Amino acid sequence: MTETLFIRLGSKAQDTIHWLILGGASGDEAEVIGSGELKGAEELSELTSKAQQRQVRVLVPGCDVLLKSLNVPAKSSRAIRLAAPYMLEDSLAEEVEQLFFAYAEFSKDIQENNCFTAIVAHKQMKQWLTWLAEADIETPMMLPDVLAMPLMEHGWSAISVGDADQEQIIVRQHHWQGFTLDVDVWKVQWQAFQNDINNSELEQEDCPHKSVHIEAYSNLTHSEQLNITQMPEELPLALMAKNYGKNLNNFNLLQGQYKIKESRSQAGQQWLWVAGVAVFALLLSLGSKTAQLWQLQAEQESVKQDIITNYKKAFPKTKRVRVSTIKSQLNRELALLGGVSDRQGFLAMLAKVQPAFAKVSALKPESLKFDGKRQELRIQAKANDYQAFEQFSQALAASSLTVKQGSQSNQGEQVTGSFSISNKGSSNTSTKKKSAAKKRSSKNNKETS
Helix, strand or coil, X not given: CCEEEEEECXXXXXXXXXXXXXXXXXXXXXXXXXXXXXXXXXXXXXXXXXXXXXXXXXXXXXXXXXXXXXXXXXXXXHHHHHHHHHHCHHHCXXXXXXXXXXXXXXXXXXXXXXXEEEEEEHHHHHHXXXXXXXCCCCCCEEEEHXXXXXXXXXXXXXXXXXXXXXXXXXXXXXXXEEEEEEHHHHHHHHHHHHHHHHHHHHHCCCCCCCCCCEEECCCCCCCHHHCEEECCCCCHHHHHHHCCCCCCCCCCCCCHHHCCCCCCCHHHHHHHHHHXXXXXXXXXXXXXXXXXXXXHHXXXXXXXHHHHHHHHHXXXXXXXXXXXXXXXXXXXXXXXXXXCCCCCCXXXXXXXXXXXHHHCCCCEEEEEEEECCCCEEEEEEEECCHHHHHHHHHHHHHCCEEEEEEEEEEEXXXXXXXXXXEECCHHHHHHHHHHHHHHHHHHHHHHXX
């Protein structure tokens, strides 16, 4: 069930504020759920909880809003609204710059007027909105109370609101005409109406108020000349709530610079919050991934530099090294040393010799040469004594290698010598291959002869 909170503000902070909650169907079938009064604007916060989860509609005193209709010689709405304030300037009590003009969209009235404006002081508008903001009450709609009174086809509608100290009379005359007066001023105005009637009767002239019919929804000071009909009494705010916005083409004082942006629903706000958290998490994840990517790129660049540096150390004659082609360059260089794919090549031989060097640390190699045809590794080394050479030969033999020691000589305190190292059986295999080759050659020669 849709419920609406109606609030009628006062002109000043100490004026009584009336409120009412209407629920159920719209129009005359709506039901009053609750109503009350506040002593002033400082108590508006008491309505904050009631405003939550309800529509809020605000009424303001018609005595603070001047309703004017006029005929502006212009065609476009923009031109009409620009010209209207200065056409009314002489009839206004304040400077145009100090006033706010709200406009309604109506077709021309019986006087052929094409501009309908409600005029309020900027100071008053800001004061009303400040009271609501301080109470954390939001509303998209604000109307003068006279425009929420029933619109009579022939005649006026009227009601009194407030207690004896702050009683006011609200009167709606036409679709864009009405007034709100303090009860004392109403008595003076009523006397003026009566004097107009009496004078017109003496002068036998038409009186503008003689035929006026007023339907009053509360007890009013009246005379028979004013032709007041007493209607069933109603709560003033209930009567205005049931007629709020009728026949006004969605007119709203909150327009232009005072237009309130519609707040999102609570569910929408929750989804927006969830979406915000998701976006934040996504940005955080992207930031983390970006940082990791930068770190990996830096590490990759460091590895590339290490590869280039080590390659140049191994092959100092190389002038230009490209990481993208370093594998092929390395294979080419290794091929010159005996082939990469040969199981008994240079690298395989080094792998078998390495344990012997590790075992006999006193012996240091000075040069290495590999004979790819004979699959033989030749080492020129030096040590402190002859015993290191013997130990090295024994370590090589333990690795299933054939060792031939060359000559050894003293050079000062050092002993130098050489080794020829090959795999066991490699020489026999080579000899067999040569013998087979000779036999094939001899056989071919015989067949030719």
